[in-house]
Amino acid sequence: MPESFLLKYISEPDQADLETYLSRGGYAGLRRALSIAPEAVIDEVDKSGLRGRGGAGFPTGRKWRFIPKDPAITRYLVVNADEGEPGTFKDRTLMEGDPHQLIEGIIISSYAIGARHAFIYLRREFSTARDALTGAIAQARSAGYLGRNILRSGYDLEIVLATGAGAYMAGEETALLESLEGRRAMPRLKPPFYPAVKGLYMQPTAVNNVETLCHVTWIFAKGYQWYKAQGTPILISVSGHVARPGVYEVPLATTIRKVIELAGGVRGGRKFKACFPGGSSSAILPEAYLDTPMDYDALPKVDVPGTMLGSAALIVMDETACMVEIIGRTVEFYRDESCGKCTPCREGTVWLGQVFHRMLHGQGRTEDLDLLSGIAKGMTGTCFCPLGESVPPSLNASLRFFRHEYEHHIRTGRCDVREKYAA
């Protein structure tokens, strides 16, 4: 396994300090980027093969090419630092431990698209990250990496650090823009409001994830050939029933089994039961799928609809987990985080939550199994945005792989898993 680099200095206590960052080669990539044309910067990102790490996995260079080149048009870069997908904590780790790595990536990327203002939309709860970023931005500014005429290149950039108000929905890029503009975080209609065309304040906007921009920093620090030679690294947040939860940097397409091994295996020698491979929005997978590579293309190809790499948050569940309880809890999360804009998400999640509540309190009915899949069907393909569409896949997968657990709850009004492991 190649050496990790995104996380290389993350645990060094002084990495947030500009001097230290510089002594470890920081801002060299920026110097190089500013010495070539913006178009050449985009070319290099293209060649690196970098894909967005926010969840959708869209090629970053291609996204930037949608931004119009006309210098008369105001363009913005918006950094999606509203990391909210359950089980995901890689961006927070990057921002807290190595804020300059992100800031350097922001400057390079803003230069590439010709933005004079970049906005970091930071999740409000991340106060440590906020302090780290605030300090790093101030340092970078006074050292001439931000502000007017950066490194005498003639390029100007200001970074605005904004915080959200605690909505998972704001992680969706158009809802994020609404929130950044001061409104309710509700997704915009696409078309016409593709951020690259009509984004922040109706201006062309590139919305990029924190990790994505940190990759950009390394692509310019070491060159795209070097970067590609690393085997397309990706950060995976591993949580749940593993021995050593944490952020792991692995080459793309490492199997789920391998990642679990890296995290010390299932804790306490228990048996693996299921996992969310890409945050709670990806369908759960049982043991039979452990050898699936964690990669953008392989996961959606397995025969479990709705599974995906997503934000690369691997949530591991061992045999002590009651799947009815797990899915019920997941449904409640989406119910509480639904923005309320569209009917199926707003009403469907509530209804599902009520059925799960009943089932988990000994009031399940046989017809509830059909009802659950019926509600899920009504939500599939009908929701305005991916939030509501995220609920049916895991529910359906659980009904397929763990139907007996539901049936036991319904039949007995009790939880066999809980009773078995209660002691």
Place this chain on the structure above:
Amino acid sequence: MSEQPTVTLTIDGKALSAHKGTTVYQAATRAGIEIPIFCYHDRMPPLGACRMCLVKVEKQPKLQTSCTLEAADGMVVYTDTPEVKAGQEAILEFLLINHPLDCPICDKGGECPLQDQTYKFGPGRSRFVEAKRDFAKPVSLGPALVLDRERCILCWRCVRFGEIIAGDDALKGFERGFSSEINTPFTLPVQSKFIGNTIAICPVGALTAKSYRFISRPWDNRPVQSTCTLCGVGCAVEFDVRGERITRTRAREHPAVNDIWLCDLGFFGHAFVDHTDRLRRPLMRREGGFVETTWDEALSQIASRLGRTSGPRVAMLGGARLTNEDAYVATRFFRAVVGTPHLDHRVDARPQSPDLAVSWGMGTAIADLALADCVVLIGCDITETYPVLWLRMKQATERGATIIAVTPKALEIQRFVRWQFLHRSGQGGAVMLALADAVRGTAPREAPQGIDRTALAAAAKALGSASRPVVMIGRTALDAPDGWQMLAASGEMCRKTGTELNVMRGKGNAFGATAAGLLPDVAPGGRALADAASELRQAWGSLTTEAGMTAPEILDAAVAGGLDVLFVIGADLANDVPDRERWRAARARLPFLVVQDAFLTETAQMADVVLPALVAAEKDGTVTSIEGRVQRVRAAVSGPGDARGDWAILAALAARLGKTIAYSGWEEIFNEMRGLIPGLGIDERLPVRHPPLGKPSEPERPASAAGGFPLILIPGEALFDRGVLTSRSPTIADLAGEPWAMLHPDDAGTIDAADGEPVVITSARGSVAVRARISPVVLPGHVFLPRGYDAAPVNTLIDVNEPVTFVQVRALAPAAPS
């Protein structure tokens, strides 16, 4: 106009062509294919929230919302496949799980899109066995609006109406997801002049009108198509009538006037029609009080009094509340039967002001306001006077139009006003001169103190480069101490920019009264009296074609003892005239006063004979709007007691006087009018005739404050007030609240007045008690006092011989120490 590109698509096997840019929903609807829908409203851009309008599109894996999907060439769409049906049923089932299904007691039942679409597209059963959502209900959102939260399906139409159509952000969404609720910002009462529209577009019974709750079922209402006469915009309305009562007023679509909207005065301001205070029998003064009498006796008494005087010693005032036909017959009655030229509907005009020198009305078409690229509002508070016109201007601002306002009080729409020139009383003329200069390209002369010259230059530049400018002057400018100067500068500005001056003046059917000849110096149709004389003689017999006295001159004549009889028709002089003292003096010297009205107004209380008249909602005929548009009014109800239509009263009186005024109905009068008034026709526009305007003169110096009266009074308009009619329309009276005046915080501080606390405003003439509103929308040293509150009449403070009214304001109870 260039040919719009079209696309060809297939919906349910039907090949259709549609303009590029239309949505699949629109294309289907135009082809008569029904797709159920809730959140989409055709006056607003698509939202895609309710997910009801799902369709299947070939080559698309998922169902698509047809309201957001642009029709494309070769697209093959299905609206009724099993997959689509399943999608629609799923959405309806979701919508209904928490909808109370209290249709039998819901005002919307019977005209409810959710109910209708559930019948047509719904699953017919529900799998929902859980407890439904429950809320404390209903929630009052102000004087007009009630919210039943559990009925709300969160379509966002009402919220978007406030954002997109009215620009008042009256309603917003609060909380998240399933807990989302519609409410007002800061949970204050709704701040809107258009909230009735949200009730109209609510697809369920979540938003209902306080005035209509549990009053009627839709199928018990008989709709009567008519025209609103409360302000002058002439919005098309439908009165819903149940038995002999108007249960509610709704907007009727009129593309050239109100589109599909109304203001809240229009929605809720017709309740006075069946108020118990309506006059039902004629009244006669006997031994100091009134007694009810018969028409026979009342008319005999008037006829006998008229028989003892000569024509020129009789005068008539009022008429803006009449129909065109009433006004025309009144003109005929006074000129041909009584033989007096002293008739004028402009009872609220200030003597010697340019009010009397200009023709009231708009040359610009209402619909064209939306196309304006620059709107100049000169002493014209558009939302307080002609609110629905603002909705057109709002559309213009969406297209990038610039609004410039020259007013002594910042407009409510100031968020959309690019340049607000807030001026001191008496300085508006100087601002206008500077602005007109700058438009002319000459360097602006010195701008008045407090007015930014750079802003003036920038505003002038925007105006100068506008290709479709609209200029409006309102009463506040015309009645200002420097009104002549404002008018002249406005005229000059219009000449420079090649546009016409819209005189935003006259309520109700003032335009129709003008057109019908209720003026001392012109014949019907605005023609010179001498020119029309022979035609009029042919139609009416002998008549006087002299020029008579204007409304202020009639009062002067009465004060001087020059009148024997005064008729007041559909006007409350005591409150309408600019100077109440003059009216009192006039009444004191008047031997005989006849008042023809629907209520015992303050003026009627001083009358010798009071004749009960019908109101517009009880009449058939026509009225004319501020843009000169002639529209039908239809009798929705028949009126109380023995009340009669105005023209019929005058015709009966003519008979007593031995003259014949005989018409079979309004149609016959209208046809006769068509012969005398060029261009008169239903839904046609009559032109505004502009007399030549004067040249700008140097600014007058404002009068200086008299001892003890340090503040300047700015009389103005409020849409919601408490006058004869509005105080008897409960919703409007509630919206208006108690009389109020606006003070600058500095002045409020000086006198220790707190917001909402009572203050007394005193001038050399009199005093009124009002509640203070404290806001920097007026400049220090000024007090804004709205007209229209009969309990605090502005005209008790005003002496029309003084150009400026100085007042003092005292806090009635000193503010509690904080």
